[in-house]
Amino acid sequence: xxxxxxxxxxELAKNLAASIGATVEPGRNYSFMEFCGGHTHAISRYGLSxxxxxxxxxxxxPGCPVCVLPIGRVDMAIxxxxxxxxxxxxxxxxxxxxxxxxxxLMKAKARGGDIxxxxxxxxxxxxxxxxxxxxxxxxAIGFETTTPPTAVAIQQAEAEGLANFSALCCHVLTxxxxxxxxxxxxxxxxxxxxxxGFIGPAHVSxxxxxxxxxxxxxxxxxxxxxxxxxxxxxxxxxLMLVRQVNEGRAEVENEFSRAVSRDGNLKAQDCVxxxxxxRREFEWRGLSVVPYSxxxxxxxYAAFDAERRFDLEYRSVPDHNACDCGAILRGxxxxxxxxxxxxxxxxxxxxxxxxxxxxxxxxAHYSYGRYKDMH
Amino acid sequence: xxxxxxxxxxxxxxxQGRVDxxxxxxxxxxxxxxxxxxxxHLGNEYLGQGNDGAVLPAPTIxxxxxxxxxxxDCHVVSPLFFxxxxxxxxxxxxxxxxxxxxxxxPLYLAAGFILEEGFPLSDLARIVESMARAAREAGxxxxxxxxxxxxxxxxDGVFITTTGVGVLPDGLELGGSRARPxxxxxxxxxxxxxxxxxxxxxxxxxxxxxxESDTAALNGLIAAMxxxxxxxRCLRDPxxxxxxxxxxxxxxxxxxxMMLHEKAIPVKPVVAAACExxxxxxxxxxxxxxxxxxxxxxxxxxVLAVMRAHPLGREAALIGEVIADDHHFVQLTTAFGGRRIVxxxxxxxxxxxx
Amino acid sequence: xxxxxxxxxxxxxADDTAIVDLGGVTKEISLALLSDVQVGDYVILHVGYALSxxxxxxxxxxxxxxxxxxxxx
Numbered sequence: 001x002x003x004x005x006x007x008x009x010x011e012l013a014k015n016l017a018a019s020i021g022a023t024v025e026p027g028r029n030y031s032f033m034e035f036c037g038g039h040t041h042a043i044s045r046y047g048l049s050x051x052x053x054x055x056x057x058x059x060x061x062p063g064c065p066v067c068v069l070p071i072g073r074v075d076m077a078i079x080x081x082x083x084x085x086x087x088x089x090x091x092x093x094x095x096x097x098x099x100x101x102x103x104x105l106m107k108a109k110a111r112g113g114d115i116x117x118x119x120x121x122x123x124x125x126x127x128x129x130x131x132x133x134x135x136x137x138x139x140a141i142g143f144e145t146t147t148p149p150t151a152v153a154i155q156q157a158e159a160e161g162l163a164n165f166s167a168l169c170c171h172v173l174t175x176x177x178x179x180x181x182x183x184x185x186x187x188x189x190x191x192x193x194x195x196x197g198f199i200g201p202a203h204v205s206x207x208x209x210x211x212x213x214x215x216x217x218x219x220x221x222x223x224x225x226x227x228x229x230x231x232x233x234x235x236x237x238x239l240m241l242v243r244q245v246n247e248g249r250a251e252v253e254n255e256f257s258r259a260v261s262r263d264g265n266l267k268a269q270d271c272v273x274x275x276x277x278x279r280r281e282f283e284w285r286g287l288s289v290v291p292y293s294x295x296x297x298x299x300x301y302a303a304f305d306a307e308r309r310f311d312l313e314y315r316s317v318p319d320h321n322a323c324d325c326g327a328i329l330r331g332x333x334x335x336x337x338x339x340x341x342x343x344x345x346x347x348x349x350x351x352x353x354x355x356x357x358x359x360x361x362x363x364a365h366y367s368y369g370r371y372k373d374m375h
Numbered sequence: 376x377x378x379x380x381x382x383x384x385x386x387x388x389x390x391q392g393r394v395d396x397x398x399x400x401x402x403x404x405x406x407x408x409x410x411x412x413x414x415x416h417l418g419n420e421y422l423g424q425g426n427d428g429a430v431l432p433a434p435t436i437x438x439x440x441x442x443x444x445x446x447x448d449c450h451v452v453s454p455l456f457f458x459x460x461x462x463x464x465x466x467x468x469x470x471x472x473x474x475x476x477x478x479x480x481p482l483y484l485a486a487g488f489i490l491e492e493g494f495p496l497s498d499l500a501r502i503v504e505s506m507a508r509a510a511r512e513a514g515x516x517x518x519x520x521x522x523x524x525x526x527x528x529x530x531d532g533v534f535i536t537t538t539g540v541g542v543l544p545d546g547l548e549l550g551g552s553r554a555r556p557x558x559x560x561x562x563x564x565x566x567x568x569x570x571x572x573x574x575x576x577x578x579x580x581x582x583x584x585x586x587e588s589d590t591a592a593l594n595g596l597i598a599a600m601x602x603x604x605x606x607x608r609c610l611r612d613p614x615x616x617x618x619x620x621x622x623x624x625x626x627x628x629x630x631x632x633m634m635l636h637e638k639a640i641p642v643k644p645v646v647a648a649a650c651e652x653x654x655x656x657x658x659x660x661x662x663x664x665x666x667x668x669x670x671x672x673x674x675x676x677x678v679l680a681v682m683r684a685h686p687l688g689r690e691a692a693l694i695g696e697v698i699a700d701d702h703h704f705v706q707l708t709t710a711f712g713g714r715r716i717v718x719x720x721x722x723x724x725x726x727x728x729x
Numbered sequence: 730x731x732x733x734x735x736x737x738x739x740x741x742x743a744d745d746t747a748i749v750d751l752g753g754v755t756k757e758i759s760l761a762l763l764s765d766v767q768v769g770d771y772v773i774l775h776v777g778y779a780l781s782x783x784x785x786x787x788x789x790x791x792x793x794x795x796x797x798x799x800x801x802x
Contacts, residue, residue, distance in 0.1 A: 001648055001752045003735035003771060003788060010638075010712050012795045017712070038732065047713020091776070119653075120777025122759060145733065149778045152761045203733045206773055206781040229733070231711050232795055258788040259735075259773050259781050268762045268780065368715040585753060648752025654732045 003258070007230030008046075016235040017051040023242050030056045032241050033331055035178060036201035037064030037359025038229050044368035046231040056238065059331035060361035062177055063201055065142045065170075066093045067329070067353040067360040068284045071317040073170050074099040076307075077139045080168065081105070081113030084310055087131060088115045089124035090139040097356050098349075100317055121153035128157070128165040137306045140167045145203040147171045147295065148268040151275040154297065154304045166306040169297050172282065174204050175212050176293030180284075181330050182220050195331065197241040199234065200226035202256050209264025213252045221250040228256040275301055283316055285353040286329040325352035328361050335362040336373055342366060387411045392496040399490065399524030412500060413520060416507035421483070421518035429518040434482055434542035441545060444479035446470055447538040455498065455532055458572045459587030460663075462535055463506035468592045468663060469614070470539040471513050475594040476610040476666060478549040478601060479541030484510060486520040486537050491530035502533065513592035515539065547601070551628035553608040558697040559675035560633060561668040563596065563682055564589070564690040565641040566618055570660035571649045586645055591664030596687045603681050605674035612666050617659040619717045621667055622705045632700020635717065637710045639694045659720055669697065733775035735783050738768055749774060 024030065034040060040060045043049060049058065062068050074097050081088040088105070095106045095117065109115040114134075118124050121138060128136040140150040150167055157165040178198065200213055205226045213224040223244035227237030237255045244251060254260055275298060282294030297305040306312065319325060323345070324338035335341050335354065345351040347363050354362035387407060397404035414422060421429045434441060450466040467484065474481040486506070490499070510517055568589040575586060597610060609629075613621040618640075626633055642657045650657050664687065670678050675693055682688030695707075705717045736749035736758075745761040749772065759778045760766050772779035 001644070001651065002737070003783060004651065006792055008711060010710050013712050016795060044715060045709070046711040047709045047715045048711070050713040051711075120759075122777045145775050145780065148762050148780070149759075149776050152759065152778065156761075203773065203775060203780065206733075228791075233791075236791070236795060255791070258784050258791055265762060265781050267764060271762065367718045370716065645753035648754045651734050651751060652754055652756065 004230065007228065007232045009232065012232055013051060013235060016232065016239060020056065020235065020239050020242060021053045023239060023246070024053050024055055025246055028055065030196050030242060030245060031059055031331075032056070032197050032199060032238065033059040033061045033181070033195050034199040034227075034234070035061040035063040035174070036199070036204070037067065037357065038202065039199055039227065039234055040064070040361060040364050041359050042229055042231050042234055044364040047368075048231055048234060049369070051235065052238065056242070059195065060328075060364070061181065061198075061331065062284070062287060062329040063143065063174065063204075064353075064357050064359040065146070065172060066097060066357035067325075068172065068177070068286060069094070069097065069141055069170060069353075070283045070285045071097075071099050071319075072283070072315050073168075074105065075317065076312050076314065077137075077168060078103055078105060078108045078113065079312070080137050080306065080310060081108050081115050082111060084135065086114070086135040086137045086310075087127060088113065088137055088139060089118045089127060090115065091119075091141065092117050093357055094139060094141060096350075098351075121149045125153055125156060125162065125165060128162050129160075132164060134164060136165050137310075138165070138167045139170070141170045143172055143174050143201070143204050144207045144272075145201075147272050147276070148207060148265075151271045154275050154301050155271070157304055158301065163303070166304045166309050167297065168306040168312075169276070169295060171276070171295045172284065173293050173295070174201060174208070175215070176290055177284070177287070178216055180287055180290050180293070182216070182222070195222065196245050197223040197225070199237050199241070200224045200252075202227060202229045202233070202259075205254075205256065205260045205264065207265050207268050210252050210254050210260055210262050211264070217250045217252050223250050223253070225253045226256050226260055228259070274298075283314075285319070286325040288326075319353075320351050323352035325354045325362075328354050335365045338362070342370065387496060389496050389500050394490045394492060394494040394496065394499065394524055396492055396524050396526070399522055405522065408522065412496070412503055413522070416503045417486075417510065417517045417520075419516040419518065421516060422520075429483070431483060431518065434540070436480060436542045436544045439545065441479075441542040444474050444477045444541045444543050445538065446473035446477075447536065448473060450535045450537070451531065452573065453531060454573070454576045455502065457576050457588055459568075460590040461502055461505050462533065463502035463504070464509035465588075465590050465663060466535040466537045467506055467509035467513060467515070467517075468590050470537040471515050471592045471594055472612045472666070474539045474541040475592075475597045476549070476612055477541070477543060478547045478597075478607075478610070479543040480598070481513070481515045481539050481541040481594050484515055484517045484537055484539050486517050486535060488520070488522045489530055489534040489536075490522065490524045491532055492524055492527040494532050499533065509592065513594060515592075515594070549607060549609055551609055551611065551625045552630075554625055554629035554631050554669045554697045555608070556631055556697050556699040557672055558608055558669050559672045559678075559693055560622070560635065560695040560697065561670065561675065561678060561682070562618070562640065562692055562694050563593075563666045563668070563688045564664075565643045565646065566613075566662060566665065567642060567646040567650065567657035567660035569663040570617070570655075571646050573661075574653070575649065586643070586649065589662060589664035591687055593664065593666055593687060596682065596685045597666070599681050599685055600668065600678055603674070603677050605678045606671035607668060607674075607678070608671070609669045610666055613662050615661050616720060617657070617661055618667065619656075619658045619705065620719065622717070623703075623719050625667075625669065626700075626703040626705055629697075630703065632698045632703055633695055633705045634698050635695035635705065635707045637707055639692055641690045641692050658717055672696070733773050733780065735771050736774045738766055738770045738772060741766060741768055747779070749779075
């Protein structure tokens with residue numbers, strides 16, 4: 001597969017590993033956060049940590065939209081399916097997220113909810129066309145990569161007069177999450193994290209460009225290297241971060257230059273701006289309430305906003321007392337530090353957000369790496 | 376006395392006809408369905424006995440009485456027809472394989488059909504013909520069966536349950552608890568073909584992939600492997616949950632760990648590409664015509680040679696070894712050079728956006 | 730987050746649709762978020778939409794960078 005296989009070459013990996021080993025300064029520790037769940041997945045799936053020197057530590061960040069989706073929002077989706085009789089269309093990732101009353105979307109389906117997994121908003125629009133007598137709601141989750149497809153779907157529904165289609169908008173924004181990690185009152189509670197730099201998200205950046213990260217680099221003096229998703233991309237980005245730290249630089253570098261530009265995809269950005277606007281605040285699971293971090297549908301498209309259409313109220317649902325997800329999402333604790341990890345909290349029975357999606361720090365460690373804890 | 380005229384029985388309308396409730400009620404309609412469709416295609420001397428139960432000769436192997444092996448499988452696959460196969464041949468292959476991996480020679484099959492009212496007879500005929508062909512090719516006849524019909528909406532077209540019996544020679548013991556550290560782990564061919572072929576047909580996952588299900592009866596291949604006299608510990612077919620589920624099961628049963636090598640695991644490039652599209656891992660995708668063999672490492676080359684000489688084992692590969700591990704982990708060295716575990720999955724893999 | 734893959738455009742259709750190919754698997758997708766896409770271009774595909782074009786020159790440069798650094802060590 002072109003542009004995939006070449007970026008997974010094991011021989012080049014060995015050499016990059018050697019380069020990183022040769023570039024780290026002896027006696028110096030490096031702590032980098034890979035913000036994006038896709039990078040967490042790549043690191044676990046390819047066993048990248050085995051190829052890094054022990055002084056380089058990767059901290060898994062909150063860039064997994066399923067992990068940060070509050071239980072209360074899943075409850076709204078379940079409510080729509082069970083109590084309003086809608087056809088609820090959702091991406092596969094959300095189906096097993098545990099919500100209130102022992103339910104999940106999968107369990108609500110077993111109770112009779114018409115919940116359908118879709119690959120794309122295009123499929124949801126088709127379901128709306130095929131079922132004119134039913135209400136069809138699309139459960140719209142995701143960061144800036146996944147937001148433009150929802151925007152297009154809403155515009156398309158408007159153009160076609162597809163009156164039975166609406167979206168439950170839970171789209172969230174990356175830069176706000178990064179700020180939140182770097183400066184928030186709770187960080188004092190858990191202790192600051194000496195993060196030396198960030199691996200910037202790959203596909204979010206194709207949409208928003210590299211420009212938004214320049215603020216973090218300047219304001220917080222932390223280097224950011226935007227990396228592609230393949231394991232060689234991640235290793236290259238780590239090498240570039242180590243170099244920046246050694247040289248005392250704090251710049252935005254773009255390793256994923258084959259797909260990311262400084263400005264990003266302006267057409268997609270315009271589309272999003274036409275349909276959505278900022279919410280004043282939004283609750284993130286594990287990070288609590290973050291200002292200007294999420295989107296809602298604009299008044300002009302109110303007819304396609306499921307929250308307005310069905311008069312839904314958001315009720316916040318707190319996490320389990322002993323759940324350490326908040327600290328883990330900020331990189332202050334590791335999955336193994338949580339009392340519930342691997343015992344009560346497992347991928348089959350996830351208690352908190354980090355275990356719910358295969359991208360979450362706890363799920364990734366459990367599925368791919370926990371053998372290391374034993375040896 | 377005037378002769379009674381023979382009543383004219385209209386033959387089944389296999390082109391436009393549909394299953395209706397009379398076909399399951401035990402009356403003339405059902406008898407007709409059985410004789411014009413099931414018996415017509417599946418027919419053999421045992422089925423032809425026409426009694427409630429088939430009387431079968433006592434099973435022997437190599438002239439000696441052996442032990443009986445029995446297995447049963449329910450088939451609810453959707454869609455019913457998929458690239459490379461259908462529920463009919465799948466139901467034969469699945470049960471023949473479950474008996475054969477125990478080291479037994481499969482002898483007879485029983486088949487139960489639950490039909491939904493309204494199911495097209497033309498589809499049913501296709502399915503039964505496919506089943507008959509699969510049974511003939513495997514050399515395992517369907518000797519008895521049953522049909523029921525449920526009301527429209529209460530069944531997914533057709534559900535099939537097959538039960539198989541076979542005979543196992545004395546002295547041959549194959550099982551999941553017999554793997555030992557040092558043993559070789561062999562796979563008979565490429566992974567993920569069946570699961571991806573099925574998914575390519577499912578609603579809401581619309582892509583065209585030139586991938587066919589690998590559904591096949593493995594009793595011939597297994598017989599060839601057994602004939603080598605190699606020290607085989609365990610044979611199993613990695614169906615639902617894929618290679619990962621099967622190896623984790625065996626690791627748990629035998630109280631061992633495993634170390635696999637990603638580079639050695641055969642996956643067709645187009646299957647790998649389809650998995651990329653959906654965010655699936657081929658190690659977890661179902662197979663219906665493949666087997667895993669665990670054998671003493673000294674015999675691995677011999678077993679591989681015999682497998683590769685057989686049409687269903689051309690791509691047989693040595694993919695890893697059994698190791699001592701109290702935690703029973705199945706580990707993998709990645710093609711990239713790192714290590715990870717191949718864990719049990721929590722339910723089916725779902726396509727993802729993340 | 731954002732499972733996205735690089736795919737090759739094999740056909741451009743009406744209404745912002747296209748057929749793309751990856752390793753022999755083809756799918757119909759939407760080009761609503763991009764302009765000026767030609768047959769033969771590579772795009773990044775996410776949830777049924779092409780999000781950006783892949784620059785083959787930059788891809789070559791990045792690969793060369795991996796190999797270069799390797800030699801320098």
